[in-house]
Amino acid sequence: MALPDGIVAFVKRDCPTCVLVEPVLGEMEAAGALAAVYSQDDPAFPSTVTAVADDTELEASWRHAIDTVPTLLVVSGGRETARVVGWSREEWVGLTGLPDLGAGLDVDFRPGCGSLSVDPDRVALLEATFGDGLSSRRIEFASAEDPIEAMYDRGWSDGLPLVPPTPERVARMLSGTTRDPGEIVAVVPPNLVECSVEKVAINAVMAGCKPEYLPVVLAAVQAACTDAFNMHGLLATTMAVGPVLVVNGPIRAAIEMNSGMNVLGQGNRANSTIGRALQLVIRNVGGGVPGGVDRSTHGNPGKLGFCFAEDEEGSPWPSLAQSRGYDAGTSTVTLFPGEGPRIVVDQLTRTAEGLAASFGEALIATNHPRLVQVTEAILIVSPEHAARFREAGWSRERTTEAILAATVQRVEDIRRGTGGVGEGVPATLVAEEVAKFRPDGLHLVHAGGTAGLFSAIIAGWIAGPAGSQMVTKEIEP
Secondary structure, eight states: OOOOSEEEEEEOSSOHHHHHTHHHHHHHHHTTOOOEEEESSOTTOSTTOSOEEEOTTOHHHHHTTOOEESEEEEEETTEEEEEEESEEHHHHHHHHOOTTTTTTOSOSEEOOEEOGGGOHHHHHHHHHHHSSOOOSOOOOOOTTSOHHHHHHHTTOOSSSOOOOOOHHHHHHHHTTOOSOTTOEEEEETTTTEEEEHHHHHHHHHHHTOOGGGHHHHHHHHHHHTSTTTOHHHHHHSSSSOEEEEEEESTHHHHTTOOOSTTTTSSSOHHHHHHHHHHHHHHHHTTOOOBTTTBOOSSOOGGGGOEEEEOOOTTOSSOOHHHHTTOOTTOOEEEEEEEOOOEEEEOSSOOSHHHHHHHHHHHHHTSSOTTOOSSEEEEEEEOHHHHHHHHHHTOOHHHHHHHHHHTTOEEGGGSBTTGGGOOOSBOTTOOOSEEOSSOTTOEEEEEOSOSSOSEEEEEEEEEBSTTSBOOEEEEOOO
């Protein structure tokens, strides 16, 4: 942005020194010694000058590295040749050649105030808007285009409206992490495209995230793109599964996630947008679009984004993350390849033994009662149900073992072809009994409202190297 030749001033109304020199600037203009004044916060200030330029967008201040106001610049041929910062009668007189300039003021010197263009809350936005801070390709919409509809038309949406990822919004999102925008976070399937922090931030903006959610999204993207989680396989399967995110550690409270009432439902911004941001990265960066590599027969609403926090404080057990080897003070996100949730209703059982048996019976039906040792499951135990295990003094391990024991079935009852049902265990299985899951295939999570004798099951996809394995990542700042 070129400045006019002559003396140019930068000011803001919210600066006592700028207010002090308001009449001085009027004297300069009247004497023909002032080319323009750029006002950072009020185009009507200073009122003593007619040649006031509106710099409330701060472009001129940013491009000319104004760090203090008032600042006088001497411009010749579009280039700065001299600069005076703050009010100094001697320097202003020397710059203008007006010997009586500011004679009416009772102070000869006063330092200035910080320029709005160096405000820490604005620097990233200004860099993104006017600098080369963002490397992503910019797409200009026609003036007649509705940005929401334009993003639909370009195939960026998951079916819901998106927040336009303007440079300002992306820069604000990037302020939520200390990581470099150009750092490669992961290689995203199915097209195996390198994804930078900046690309994740763009999709987090579109998903509706706040900047403080970005570290969780980054960790989730890293977890999803591991060989162990096998996001490509999760997309390509015809089962109705997708990534389920469980957040543990201090970050839950810091970003106000929901771990209580309606924990799997609507209403909480972090819960609703973090999982969506991950899915948008898979779609827009990796190319995982329904009808393409994504071949799910039915899908499920959780594929829009499925994310919730564990209620660690109310739990009778160490958290899910702790059960996976992380310290209680570490913030983590765990990804599980899961279906939509199903409810377990048990309003009458009052003992730990009975409730474990009840949960076991409900878990047998996941995927299919005759499919065993193939998938895993998350059991989300509500506070009222968890109270039974707390009262009995049962550990996480004992509770899990008791529930798994209740899923044991007679092999003869679930063999393929028994009762005319083709699904089941093969005839070659020689055991008399078999449990629904492997010993490490059931994961307990404590969450939900304090009232209601209901828990929830999230059934999984094929477990192990042939399918997808649960992955936990530490959330970095």
